[in-house]
Amino acid sequence: xxxxxxxxxxxxxxxxxxxxxxxxxxxxxxxxxxxxxxxxxxxxxxxxxxxxxxxxxxxxxxxxxxxxxxxxxxxxxxxxxxxxxxxxxxxxxxxxxxxxxxxxxxxxxxxxxxxxxxxxxxxxxxxxxxxxxxxxxxxxxxxxxxxxxxxxxxxxxxxxxxxxxxxxxxxxxxxxxxxxxxxxxxxxxxxxxxxxxxxxxxxxxxxxxxxxxxxxxxxxxxxxxxxxxxxxxxxxxxxxxxxxxxxxxxxxxxxxxxxxxxxxxxxxxxxxxxxxxxxxxxxxxxxxxxxxxxxxxxxxxxxxxxxxxxxxxxxxxxxxxxxx
Numbered sequence: 328x329x330x331x332x333x334x335x336x337x338x339x340x341x342x343x344x345x346x347x348x349x350x351x352x353x354x355x356x357x358x359x360x361x362x363x364x365x366x367x368x369x370x371x372x373x374x375x376x377x378x379x380x381x382x383x384x385x386x387x388x389x390x391x392x393x394x395x396x397x398x399x400x401x402x403x404x405x406x407x408x409x410x411x412x413x414x415x416x417x418x419x420x421x422x423x424x425x426x427x428x429x430x431x432x433x434x435x436x437x438x439x440x441x442x443x444x445x446x447x448x449x450x451x452x453x454x455x456x457x458x459x460x461x462x463x464x465x466x467x468x469x470x471x472x473x474x475x476x477x478x479x480x481x482x483x484x485x486x487x488x489x490x491x492x493x494x495x496x497x498x499x500x501x502x503x504x505x506x507x508x509x510x511x512x513x514x515x516x517x518x519x520x521x522x523x524x525x526x527x528x529x530x531x532x533x534x535x536x537x538x539x540x541x542x543x544x545x546x547x548x549x550x551x552x553x554x555x556x557x558x559x560x561x562x563x564x565x566x567x568x569x570x571x572x573x574x575x576x577x578x579x580x581x582x583x584x585x586x587x588x589x590x591x592x593x594x595x596x597x598x599x600x601x602x603x604x605x606x607x608x609x610x611x612x613x614x615x616x617x618x619x620x621x622x623x624x625x626x627x628x629x630x631x632x633x634x635x636x637x638x639x640x641x642x643x644x645x646x647x648x649x650x651x
Contacts, residue, residue, distance in 0.1 A: 339576060339577055339578045340576060340578075341487060341488055341489055341490045341491065341576050342490050342491070342532045342533065342554075342572055342575070342576060343484060343485070343491050343493070343530075343531040343532045343533075344358075344361065344490070344491065344492045344493065344531065344532065344533055344534070344535075344572075345424075345493050345495060345521075345527070345528055345531040345533070345534030345535065345548070345549075346358055346492065346493070346494050346495070346534075346535055346537055346564075347494075347495040347496075347497050347519075347521040347528065347534060347535065347536050347537065347548065348495075348496075348497050348519065348536055348537035348538055348539075349496065349497050349498065349499070349519060349538070349539060350496075350539070351539035351542065352497070352536075352537035352538050352539055352542055352543075353537050353542035353543040354422070354423075354494040354495075354537055355380075355381060355384065355420075355422050355494060356384065356542075356543065357537060357542075357543045357563075357564045357565075358420045358422065358492040358494055359371075359373075359384055359387070359388045359390065359420060360543075360564065360565045360566050360568075360569065361418070361492055361564055361565075361566075361568055361569040361572065362388075362390070362418035362419075362420050362490075362492055362569060363388055363389070363566050363569060364565070364566035364567060364568060364569015364570045364571075364572065364573065365417050365418040365490050365569040365570070365572050365573045365576075366416070366417045366418050366569075366573075367570075367573075368389070369389075369417065370389045370390050370391050370416070371388075371389075371390045371391075371416055371417065371418040371419065371420060372390065372391050372393065372411040372414070372416040372418070372419045372420070372489075373390050373391070373392050373393065373419075373420045373421075373422065374393050374395050374404075374407045374408065374411065374419065374420070374421045374422070375392060375393065375394055375395065375422055376395045376396075376399065376421075376422065376423050376426045376430065377422065377423060378394075379392070379394060380422075381420075381422055390420070391416070393407060393410075393411070395407050395426075397426075397430065397431035397432045398431060398432020398433075398436075399426040399427050399430040399431060399432050399433045400427075400432055400433070400437070400476065401427055401434070401473075401476040401477045401479065401480035402476060402479075402480070404421070404424070404427050404480060405479070405480045405483050405484075407421075408421065408483075408484065408487060408489075408491065409483070409487070411489065412487045412488055412489045416489050417489060417490060417573065418489060418490045418491075418492060418569075419487075419489045419490070419491050419492070420492045420494070421491065421492070421493045421494065422494040423494045423495060423496055424493045424494060424495050424523060424527075425494075425495050425496040425521075425522035425523055427477070427480070427523070428522060428523045428524060428527075429522050434473045434474070434477055434524070437472070437473040437476075438469050438470050438473045439469075441468075441469040441470075441471075441472055441473065442462065442465055442466060442469035445461075445465040445468065445469060446458060446461045446462055446465060449461050449464075449465070477524060481527075481530050490572060490573075490576055493531065495521045495522060495523050495527070495528075496521070496522040497519040497520060497521050497522060497536065498519065498520055498522060499516060499517075499518070499519055499520075500516070500517040500518070500519075500520040501514050501515065501516055501517065502514075502515050502517055503515075519536060519538065528548045528549060529548075529549050531549065532549075532554065533547075533549055533550050533551070533554050533558060534547075534548040534549045534550075535547055535548060535550070535558070535564075536548055543563045543564055543565075544561060544562065544563050544564075545558055545560065545564055546560075547560060554575075556571070557571040557572055557575060563642060600628070600631070600637050601628060603641070604628045604640075607644050611644070619640075619643055619644065620640075623639070623640065623643065625640075
């Protein structure tokens with residue numbers, strides 16, 4: 328059998344995108360902005376594990392909704408994503424993937440069920456067995472089924488043709504450590520950690536942390552060189568990023584994001600700044616609109632004359648939607 332080499336040509340391929348963050352980081356809204364950019368006028372799919380909360384965005388985006396209910400086994404996620412892929416959606420949002428790890432019937436609960444079952448069966452076979460010794464004996468074995476199922480889920484995700492946008496919760500982890508000078512125990516923050524298996528963010532094509540102080544603005548966890556043009560650091564993830572993802576997935580060359588991003592619906596070529604602000608005022612309401620202006624040192628829009636100031640207000644208006 329001869330082994331052949333041919334010139335490498337980039338072909339069609341979808342991305343696995345992870346958005347990780349605590350409440351207020353803008354995960355759901357940002358995921359939907361990306362999905363809208365990928366799908367254009369066509370609907371995207373949303374797999375919702377949070378009792379229909381994704382439907383709060385139904386007035387802003389065009390999507391088809393599916394409830395994923397407990398137990399949140401890896402196979403349940405796989406089946407739901409497979410159904411969306413076979414239905415032909417170009418983008419699928421999963422909110423939240425953290426339930427597969429820490430939700431009802433997820434990996435952690437499954438491992439505990441396995442461990443308890445192993446210990447109970449062993450105690451029936453052995454008289455005078457000590458429960459705590461059996462717990463330690465079977466702890467490693469109790470992870471076999473849950474982790475094997477999780478690995479199978481990851482392998483199946485890599486075969487999906489749709490672009491997957493997976494949302495994960497994050498928690499601010501702390502660690503008790505002894506102060507080197509005083510010797511007293513102190514609490515040190517380890518920063519936001521994703522609620523998922525520790526390998527999961529690195530199994531994806533790209534993954535980002537979104538924090539409440541900068542909603543929708545990505546802090547890369549995994550971002551390789553060939554994808555950097557689609558996800559500019561320090562710039563909000565939006566529909567334009569989604570369009571670039573769609574072009575890249577179709578086999579096109581990556582391109583840089585254009586300057587002066589505007590929030591959804593803004594059309595600088597056709598609308599003046601006062602017209603855009605009037606539309607934003609109606610959308611946000613007078614009180615919230617004026618509060619945003621006041622927080623940035625303006626009493627009214629007539630004071631916002633410089634282009635940089637106008638762009639900054641555009642971004643703040645978009646972040647206001649994310650935080651809501």
